[in-house]
Amino acid sequence: MAHVPQIKIPATYMRGGTSKGVFFKLSDLPESAQTPGEARDRLLMRVIGSPDPYQKQIDGMGGATSSTSKTVILSKSDSPDHDVDYLFGQVSIDEPFVDWSGNCGNLSAAVGPFAISNGLVDPSRLPENGVAEVRIWQANIGKTIVSRVPMSDGQVQETGDFELDGVTFPAAEVPVAFKDPADGKGAIFPTGNLVxxxxxxxxxxxxxxxxxxxxxxxxxxxxxxxxxxxxxxxxxxxxxxxxxxxxxxxxxxxxxxxxxxxxxxxxxxxxxxxxxxxxxxxxxxxxxxxxxxxxxxxxxxxxxxxxxxxxxxxxxxxxxxxxxxxxxxxxxxxxxxxxxxxxxxxxxxxxxxxxxxxxxxxxxxxxxxxAVMSRSARVLMEGFVRIPGDAF
Structure with missing residues (x-):
């Protein structure tokens, strides 16, 4: 019986805040997964190692928690007011689906650093040293996020002394501002009541x-x-x-x-x-x-x-x-x-x-x-993820 070989897809494994996820450039995904649909969902589930009835995600990149069963797809934005389009997929651990209904605030802190390092931000907007302001379009909820990414010698600075409870080691501080953060076009209080x-x-x-x-x-x-x-x-x-x-x-x-x-x-x-x-x-x-x-x-x-x-x-x-x-x-x-x-x-x-x-x-x-908070982010591994070629 013939078996389909594995394929490899460029990817970066990043920590953002107290979460971890697999980051992709949209253009690096196989053509069938570059648009929303079953092929994309199946590909991301296989990368993460879901669905897994054992709830361990041993055969994938996921860490068997909601904080580590995450994927991100980024592309250069067509909007002149934004640098990058950011789409977040929360992969279920034991069920066969990817939830696209919301954002991940922790991984939002890693979007700016990834976008800069992967050529998704106009170089003319990047200081050699200082802070780069990355304008992010959060595609899940249709909102703007502004990330302030520290730069050193023309590169993203990831190391630093900023400490974040829930993360063991210090890193560079990345302030993140969520503009008009009501999810989608709905009212902040859907029922009209505070309580x-x-x-x-x-x-x-x-x-x-x-x-x-x-x-x-x-x-x-x-x-x-x-x-x-x-x-x-x-x-x-x-x-x-x-x-x-x-x-x-x-x-x-x-x-x-x-x-x-x-x-x-x-x-x-x-x-x-x-x-x-x-x-x-x-x-x-x-x-x-x-x-x-x-x-x-x-x-x-x-x-x-x-x-x-x-x-x-x-x-x-x-x-x-x-x-x-x-x-x-x-x-x-x-x-x-x-x-x-x-x-x-x-x-x-x-x-x-x-x-x-x-x-x-x-x-x-x-x-x-x-709404504003400070997080940190760091590349953990970069290169390729591999999945069976018939997995999506």
Whole structure:
């Protein structure tokens, strides 16, 4: 029996923030995968090693977590206002699909460095030394991201002393600004309310802030679901009943936000919305062993991604946190003590993160001009990925 040989595709494996993903130039993909569709999805799943019923992704580049089962496709932008078009694909670990419904805020920090290093940014816009401003079109949600990438001797500077909780080693700081971060063309508050009553069979009726900024996110109070906000991954990810409750909250919240028509549709939309729970400041020991003191944070936030408690915080969820904190009366704002604020430091399982946002109320409708946070990024490996030629 004849077997189709493997093919090789130029690719770069990068860390961005607290995530890792496989980055491709659109023009380097096989022709059938250069347009959206089944061939592209099958190719990316095979690269990552999905679907894998063992949930290990041993036969691929994925790391068997929502933070490491990610792909990025980049191309030079046709828009004079942007340098690069950025498309993000969240690959399911154990199911055969790629979720294109949202952005990855962490990997957004790696887009600028990749774009510069791979000739996607006009060289005339790049300083020999200093900071290059890369204008990114986020194609999943139709929004602009501006990344400020440090340059040294004409090259992207990746090393530095910026420390990010959730990442073991320091690197160069990459500030990222998410412009008008409401996902797509929808309102920041899809229901029109800062706080809703969310009925979840088997769980109860919960107060919830349903926000569409950075990524659609459902915020609930930790105390209302039996938590303190100081939990680490093992407290939740090993509890199948808890994970089922969170998925029920996510599914019913998604319906209330108008993202899906029926709770059963949530299974095919794992990447969005996210579910997070908030609490007032309290001290705890982070997963690294670091002591986080109550007076070091404005509030505590824990968030779930792809059905599991995240080890730190998704970048897009951090945008949602910053946006909600800036608007008086949301659960996030109230957990932080209420009042007007344009920045918060929140505690997450790996430590703390400071994020900022500017909110304004125009004609009775809230808008976010931009949300800003600092991340870091680094190339881990570059060259080719190989997959069987008949895999897509």
């Amino acid at each position: 809703d009553e969310l009925e979840v069979p088997g769980v109860g009726t919960l107060e919830a802030t349903l926000i569409n900024a950075g990524i659609p996110t459902i915020f609930v109070n930790a105390a209302d679901i039996g938590y303190t906000g100081t939990e680490l991954q093992e407290a939740i990810n090993g509890d199948s009943a808890a994970l089922e409750r969170f998925e029920a909250i996510r599914a019913h919240g998604a319906v209330k936000m108008g993202l899906i028509g029926n709770v059963t549709d949530a299974a095919s939309r794992q990447h969005t919305p996210k579910v997070a729970f908030v609490a007032p400041p309290a001290g705890y020991t982070a997963s690294s062993g670091k002591d986080v003191k109550a007076d070091e944070v404005d509030l505590l936030v824990r968030a779930l991604s792809m059905g599991k408690l995240h080890h730190a915080m998704m970048g897009t969820a951090a945008v949602a946190i910053a946006s909600a904190a800036a608007i008086e009366g949301t659960l996030v704002n109230l957990a932080a003590g209420g009042g007007k604020r344009n920045a918060v430091t929140f505690g997450h399982p790996s430590g703390t993160l400071r994020v900022g946002a500017e909110a304004s109320l125009v004609d009775g409708r809230w808008s976010i001009d931009q």
